[in-house]
Amino acid sequence: MEGTLKCSANYVPLTPISFLERSAIVYRDRVSIVYGNVKFTWRETFERCVKLASALNHLGISRGDVVAALAPNIPAMYELHFAVPMAGAVLCTLNIRHDSAMVSALLKHSEAKVIFIDYQFLDIAKEALKILSKKNTRLPHLVLISDSYHSCPGTSEILEYESLLATGRPDFPVIRPNDEFDPISLNYTSGTTSTPKGVVYSHRGAYLNSLAAVLLNEMLSMPVYLWTVPMFHCNGWCLTWAVAAQGGTNVCLRSVTAKGIFDSISRHHVTHMGGAPTVLNMIINAPVSEKMSLPGKVSVMTGGAPPPSHVLFKMEELGFNVTHSYGLTETYGPGTVCTWKPEWNSLPPDERAKIKARQGLHHLGMEEIDIMDPVTMKSVPADAKTLGEVMFRGNTVMNGYLKDVKATEDAFKGGWLQSGDLGIKHPDGYIELKDRSKDIIISGGENISTIEVESVIFTHPAIFEAAVVGRPDDYWGETPCAFVKLKDGCNASEDEIINYCRDRLPHYMAPRTVVFEDLPKTSTGKTQKYVLRQKARAMGGLSRKSKL
Incomplete structure (x- = not known):
């Protein structure tokens, strides 16, 4: 439009770096981080992040390089979320439940040049680097995040977090993205059914979310x-x-x-x-x-x-x-x-x-979410019963x-992000998940939502946790199999739980099998249903023609 001009006065690439810069002024003396007896203000957090960005730059980290971290919810982990992008780099936070083999594989795939390691996971990191060294892969710098309450023998030759931070310049010029679509972080999926995929986030997306x-x-x-x-x-x-x-x-x-x-x-x-x-x-x-x-x-x-x-x-x-x-x-x-x-x-x-x-x-x-038929890419009716795939x-x-260009193209097929989750749309437009596409149980031609069955089992007073998967059945194809953990001091039998569900669900949806054990979990609290499906398959198929 005539008279308009896109310039530095009216366009700056969006980045969450600006959140810290502003809070360092507006909330400068307010407490930003608390961890036991450790406290920082927003002014101190900003200064520490700038110095850490400078120290990374001195280590040879430049725009677009990947910096990994293997740490729990501690102040250093929080600071890395700003310091790494302030150095122009991409932060890759690794799951603290990964073993050395997986950490090694992800470091190789991400080509991380530095990895920050909490003292609690130092042995895992050392073994991961040992695995990498056998593959003629360039090893990343290892930076130890120590703790004043815990000593780490044999670490005198390893870079230490606070010591590294102290080498940084407080006047380091923060590196901002050239384009707000530039990557800010790399997050790996759980990899419960395949090799983890590296999901790339942008400065723009992080800012808006x-x-x-x-x-x-x-x-x-x-x-x-x-x-x-x-x-x-x-x-x-x-x-x-x-x-x-x-x-x-x-x-x-x-x-x-x-x-x-x-x-x-x-x-x-x-x-x-x-x-x-x-x-x-x-x-x-x-x-x-x-x-x-x-x-x-x-x-x-x-x-x-x-x-x-x-x-x-x-x-x-x-x-x-x-x-x-x-x-x-x-x-x-x-x-x-x-x-x-x-x-x-x-x-x-x-x-x-x-x-x-x-x-x-x-x-x-x-912008939009919908429940769609993945074949026709048309919205399902908002009738609270027609199943479709959730898309963003x-x-x-x-x-x-x-x-992984192919995986990216497949995920964006049809101009939407295809989630793999199945759900319904209510008349008011709200969506409701019914299952992952791989978790839905098809029994005698009927679709059974494991989420619905689990929700009923959870109401039993003795149940602490529950997860439902399909178990092979010679007659019905597959039937619901419930894995449950009881509350401490509580008792319940298989028949009791099955009958409890039959009183509250159509009979074909009630579990035919109940297994009492601890549920395997990811570090983010999700039940690893693929593990339970393997167990259910290993149990073999039910041969009796159980009534619906």
Whole structure:
């Protein structure tokens, strides 16, 4: 349009680096990070990040290089989320449950030039580098994140985090992205069914999803955020950057326990936290001796797996306000939010909890979400029963998969990100997940949602955790097999649980088999259903013609 001009006065590439720069001024003397007796202000956090960026630059890190980190929710991990992009580099946060072989494989794939290692995982890192050295691969610099309470013998020759930071210049010119589509981070998928894929996030997407996280968490300025979501998982659902945008206080928690959660809430007057449904389940089933009255309302964002309505109901009873979000690694974590409507307040508590368990609609940073037929790419009717695939489109969808053009093209086929999740659309437009496409059970021609069956099992008073998969059946093809963990001190038999489900579900949906054992989990709290499917297959097929 005549008279307009795109220039530095009206266009600056979006980047969450700007959140820290602003908070260092506006909230300079407010506490930014708390970890035990360690405290920093926003001014100190900014200065430390600039110096660390400078030190990385001195190590030879330049624009586009990958810097890896293997660490829990500690101050150094938070600082790396700003320092690495301030050096122009790309942060790759690794899952702390990976073994040496996987760490080695991901370091090789990402071509990381530096890896920051928490003292707790030093042996894993050393073994990973040993594996890499046998493959004639260039080894990354290893930087140890030590702890004043723990000594690490034999590490005198290894770079140490605080010592490295001290070599940095406080006047280092921060390197900003040339283009807001430039990568800011690399997040590997869980790899539960295949080799992990490297999901590339951009400065633009991280900026927008961080602001969306502020909105969907209803964060006012200066919130107090308790880190129960792993920072390595989707960059802490982008809340690493979001808390900085609001000048909040990050309360770091190395290991997540119910006692640690209640103690932190009480001591620091936590206003916000997050976690997978397993974290919520841990909270509601905490011993009475560990539970404390909340000093104020605590807003909790849950995601990672569909939360059972029973768990949401119990969380509300304790005084937590739970917001349900849904997304993928490929959507920077949260992609939807189940926005609450005032007319639902008059519903009975159990009905409210069931509505809260829906995945809702896309948040303001995402352009669109829909349930579509993956063959015709047409929307399914909003009848709350027609099954389709969940698909995303918008600015908070990944750039693509690192070094995997075909996988990227397949994911974006038809101009949408295809999630692989199956769901329905309600008349009000809200979506509800029914299953992963690989988890749906087809029994005698009927589709069975494992999520629905699990939700019923969870309401049994003796059940602590539950997961349902298909078990081969000579007559029906496959039937539901439930793996359950009982609460401490509780008892229940296989027949009791089967009959409990039959009283509340169509008979064909009730489990035919119940196995009592601990459920295998990923580090983000998701049940590893592929492990349970293998166990169910190993049990062999049921041969009896059980009645529906």
